[in-house]
Amino acid sequence: MSNRVTNILVPLVSVILGLLVGAIIMLVSGYNPLIGYTALWNGIFGDLYTIGETLRQITPYLLAGLAVAFAFRSGLFNIGVEGQLIVGWFAAAYVGVAVELPKIIHLPLAILAAAVAGALWGFVPGLLKAKFRVHEVIVTIMMNYIALHVTNALIKTVSDGGDRTERIFTSASLRSEFFQNLTEFSRLHYGILLALIMVGVMWLILEKTTLGYELKAVGFNQNASEYAGMNVNKNIILAMVISGAFAGLAGSMEALGTFEYVSSKGGFTGIGFDGIAVALLGMNTPLGVIFGATLFGSLKYGALNMPNEAGIPLEIVEIVIAVIIFFVASGYIIRLLLLRAANKKKEAK
Amino acid sequence: MEYVVEMLNIRKEFGNFVANDNITLQLQKGEIHALLGENGAGKSTLMNVLFGLYQPEGGEIRVRGKKVDITNPNVANDLGIGMVHQHFMLVENFSVTENIILGSEPTKMGVTNKKDAADKVQALSEQYGLNVDPYAIIEDISVGMQQRVEILKTLYRGAEILIFDEPTASLTPQEIIELVQIMKRLIAEGKSIILITHKLKEIMDVSDRVTVIRKGQGIGTVVTADTNPNELASLMVGRQVEFKTEKGPAFPKDEVLDIRDLVVLDYRGVAKVKNLNLNVRKGEIVGIAGIDGNGQSELIEAITGLRKVKSGTIFINEKDVTGLKPRKVTEAGVGHIPQDRHKHGLVLDFPIGHNIALQTYYKSPISKNGIIDYNKINEKAKQIIADFDVRTQGPHELARSLSGGNQQKAIIGREVDRDPDLLIAALPTRGLDVGAIEFIHSRLIEQRDNGKAVLLISFELDEVMNVSDRIAVIHDGEIVDIVTPETTTEQELGLLMAGHKIDDNKKGELKEGEDQHVE
Numbered sequence: 001m002s003n004r005v006t007n008i009l010v011p012l013v014s015v016i017l018g019l020l021v022g023a024i025i026m027l028v029s030g031y032n033p034l035i036g037y038t039a040l041w042n043g044i045f046g047d048l049y050t051i052g053e054t055l056r057q058i059t060p061y062l063l064a065g066l067a068v069a070f071a072f073r074s075g076l077f078n079i080g081v082e083g084q085l086i087v088g089w090f091a092a093a094y095v096g097v098a099v100e101l102p103k104i105i106h107l108p109l110a111i112l113a114a115a116v117a118g119a120l121w122g123f124v125p126g127l128l129k130a131k132f133r134v135h136e137v138i139v140t141i142m143m144n145y146i147a148l149h150v151t152n153a154l155i156k157t158v159s160d161g162g163d164r165t166e167r168i169f170t171s172a173s174l175r176s177e178f179f180q181n182l183t184e185f186s187r188l189h190y191g192i193l194l195a196l197i198m199v200g201v202m203w204l205i206l207e208k209t210t211l212g213y214e215l216k217a218v219g220f221n222q223n224a225s226e227y228a229g230m231n232v233n234k235n236i237i238l239a240m241v242i243s244g245a246f247a248g249l250a251g252s253m254e255a256l257g258t259f260e261y262v263s264s265k266g267g268f269t270g271i272g273f274d275g276i277a278v279a280l281l282g283m284n285t286p287l288g289v290i291f292g293a294t295l296f297g298s299l300k301y302g303a304l305n306m307p308n309e310a311g312i313p314l315e316i317v318e319i320v321i322a323v324i325i326f327f328v329a330s331g332y333i334i335r336l337l338l339l340r341a342a343n344k345k346k347e348a349k
Numbered sequence: 350m351e352y353v354v355e356m357l358n359i360r361k362e363f364g365n366f367v368a369n370d371n372i373t374l375q376l377q378k379g380e381i382h383a384l385l386g387e388n389g390a391g392k393s394t395l396m397n398v399l400f401g402l403y404q405p406e407g408g409e410i411r412v413r414g415k416k417v418d419i420t421n422p423n424v425a426n427d428l429g430i431g432m433v434h435q436h437f438m439l440v441e442n443f444s445v446t447e448n449i450i451l452g453s454e455p456t457k458m459g460v461t462n463k464k465d466a467a468d469k470v471q472a473l474s475e476q477y478g479l480n481v482d483p484y485a486i487i488e489d490i491s492v493g494m495q496q497r498v499e500i501l502k503t504l505y506r507g508a509e510i511l512i513f514d515e516p517t518a519s520l521t522p523q524e525i526i527e528l529v530q531i532m533k534r535l536i537a538e539g540k541s542i543i544l545i546t547h548k549l550k551e552i553m554d555v556s557d558r559v560t561v562i563r564k565g566q567g568i569g570t571v572v573t574a575d576t577n578p579n580e581l582a583s584l585m586v587g588r589q590v591e592f593k594t595e596k597g598p599a600f601p602k603d604e605v606l607d608i609r610d611l612v613v614l615d616y617r618g619v620a621k622v623k624n625l626n627l628n629v630r631k632g633e634i635v636g637i638a639g640i641d642g643n644g645q646s647e648l649i650e651a652i653t654g655l656r657k658v659k660s661g662t663i664f665i666n667e668k669d670v671t672g673l674k675p676r677k678v679t680e681a682g683v684g685h686i687p688q689d690r691h692k693h694g695l696v697l698d699f700p701i702g703h704n705i706a707l708q709t710y711y712k713s714p715i716s717k718n719g720i721i722d723y724n725k726i727n728e729k730a731k732q733i734i735a736d737f738d739v740r741t742q743g744p745h746e747l748a749r750s751l752s753g754g755n756q757q758k759a760i761i762g763r764e765v766d767r768d769p770d771l772l773i774a775a776l777p778t779r780g781l782d783v784g785a786i787e788f789i790h791s792r793l794i795e796q797r798d799n800g801k802a803v804l805l806i807s808f809e810l811d812e813v814m815n816v817s818d819r820i821a822v823i824h825d826g827e828i829v830d831i832v833t834p835e836t837t838t839e840q841e842l843g844l845l846m847a848g849h850k851i852d853d854n855k856k857g858e859l860k861e862g863e864d865q866h867v868e
Binding site: 207208209210211212213214216217220221223224225226227228229230231 | 655675677685687692693698699707710720723
């Protein structure tokens with residue numbers, strides 16, 4: 001079997017298997033899988049509005065996935081995308097409500113604030129890793145909690161004891177009348193374009209710049225990189241800063257596009273953690289992240305329709321979605337099974 | 350004579366690359382059959398076919414006269430074929446017995462029965478004179494004994510045919526002697542052995558017959574007693590091989606490297622290089638002879654900027670480079686073939702082309718304004734691959750999948766191509782076959798003849814004697830003596846390396862400050 005055929009066949013078979021097992025789960029729980037999946041389908045592609053909302057959901061996943069993937073390519077596990085996203089969200093919203101400026105300045109400024117906040121949140125674990133060899137996983141996990149509670153406290157201060165900020169000025173908003181008209185007034189915003197541009201940016205950095213060459217070399221072999229005269233510590237910090245900036249931008253999508261405010265949170269958004277799965281599903285490549293984010297965003301958003309339309313409890317829905325993603329992630333097993341089947345065929349000849 | 354294993358006209362392809370082309374190997378019962386070939390000739394591929402890790406595209410395999418289809422290593426096991434891998438496959442913190450039974454644990458009422466297994470291991474160990482304690486923990490035992498555990502593993506599984514993959518690569522001379530005895534014992538007990546190697550001496554010592562392969566082609570099988578190392582070498586390489594590389598007299602000129610009173614500490618803060626003085630001039634090769642661990646690694650790392658210098662100074666072309674970063678040292682005119690090519694020399698997961706650019710990627714013409722041009726990298730790589738005879742499918746092949754010799758040629762190409770004033774070559778031929786060694790030695794001499802300074806670090810006396818113009822003997826972080834290959838002997842070098850100073854009046858030119866050492 002040629003490589004290209006397996007590359008297309010593997011994800012396809014994985015999704016089908018995932019759907020099948022998901023169907024079995026619905027069946028044994030006493031729900032009709034056909035109705036369930038119809039509801040899922042309608043939840044994703046049902047009408048222009050849902051399509052718009054699905055795309056909106058994909059947007060932060062794209063950026064979170066890029067953040068994780070970028071760090072992975074540099075040999076780092078940034079599990080702190082969640083925290084970087086939260087500070088980015090707050091920073092963008094704060095700039096959005098604190099000042100009123102012409103849109104051409106205000107919007108870029110708010111986006112930039114998010115990127116800088118995320119970058120700063122990535123800088124700390126990068127610095128600790130570079131200078132003291134503290135493992136970035138520990139630091140980034142802890143930074144997530146700090147981000148969550150510090151932003152909650154800041155929101156309280158900014159909103160005079162309330163638990164959400166004012167709505168941002170329209171001059172800082174990513175909302176798009178054009179997209180809204182196109183999609184029956186979904187919350188789809190210009191952020192999706194920014195996210196797609198960032199996919200290109202990551203590709204450019206990794207594949208076209210000298211920095212990308214260094215980052216990848218350091219990611220694979222720090223000793224050889226040092227031998228080659230690279231500044232390993234600088235590269236580690238830089239990788240975390242860039243990764244954090246992507247994560248911060250993911251936060252700005254929520255702040256300036258979807259919600260237009262920031263509210264205090266009882267727990268994590270989950271987008272940052274899902275970003276890990278998005279990156280891994282996409283094999284840490286920029287194009288792969290588009291695939292991973294699309295899968296994640298569609299299923300997550302579409303699933304919301306299953307309780308409403310098919311009456312399936314949210315708990316079952318979440319299991320079904322998890323099973324589908326699990327099967328896609330297990331592409332390796334599917335690949336193995338396909339290869340074995342192909343070999344059998346060859347022998348039979 | 351009956352054959353226990355016959356591999357007839359085996360062909361194995363990887364994409365467009367033919368790794369094995371029409372190779373025939375017939376193993377007689379009770380013989381040690383050597384499989385000889387250069388690095389990358391296809392020895393391991395052929396053995397992986399026999400062991401069921403690869404499926405051949407052509408040819409057939411017969412075991413005890415019967416045609417068999419070895420689809421995976423379990424089938425090979427059932428046929429009594431066992432493999433002693435070059436890189437041991439052992440769980441470090443498990444005991445010998447636990448490692449041996451791993452994968453086929455005997456159980457008694459659902460509980461692993463280690464006692465019986467240990468007894469069986471003990472019995473096998475005694476039968477074959479392996480002298481292995483079944484209860485020892487792997488990480489506590491020597492490399493030689495770990496290898497014997499690998500041998501026991503195959504015997505425990507009932508192997509009649511043992512494949513040894515480069516078994517002496519990581520053994521000390523004493524351990525090699527023991528291994529040879531063990532192999533002879535195995536034969537005496539009725540086993541048959543295939544020995545993969547590129548060391549001619551070993552083949553002459555232990556094997557009964559030799560099958561030679563060259564660039565994936567089967568060249569033929571000869572009886573060891575009817576051949577000699579020279580003939581084997583030319584069969585393997587395909588031309589006459591010189592064991593001693595030809596070289597004319599040296600014409601040393603200005604000093605390139607000048608080391609004064611250098612002290613370098615290891616990671617524990619213990620001095621490994623102690624007040625070392627050394628100089629290397631243009632147009633000469635200085636060999637550093639010494640036993641592993643006498644400060645050679647620390648010395649090179651200090652020169653190249655990879656390790657901090659405690660005190661003393663290092664000059665390159667009269668410029669003080671002490672304490673400079675590796676890149677600054679490189680740019681001062683130093684090329685460095687590192688001791689450990691996998692750790693420092695290569696990014697194994699990068700294509701070989703990227704690796705060839707490892708020292709030049711940031712400079713014009715490859716990089717301009719932070720933008721890297723991979724076309725330029727690949728052009729340059731293609732040129733070096735051709736100039737240095739690196740056998741690879743092209744610049745896009747991952748460095749990991751090249752054979753050791755070809756990886757080393759790529760590194761040497763990278764370093765020599767930059768035309769450095771000082772070339773530091775640390776163990777440049779470790780693990781390589783005679784063809785590659787000859788090639789590398791002649792490249793080092795060529796550098797010298799072009800008026801460059803070469804500093805060679807080696808643990809092999811042959812190499813130091815053949816290539817160097819001056820030999821600096823290092824012992825316990827100091828240069829104990831500097832001798833010339835024409836006036837010294839291996840015995841003398843051996844004594845010096847062990848720290849025995851020879852009578853001052855008799856030998857060599859002494860350097861000041863070394864009297865302290867004699868105390």
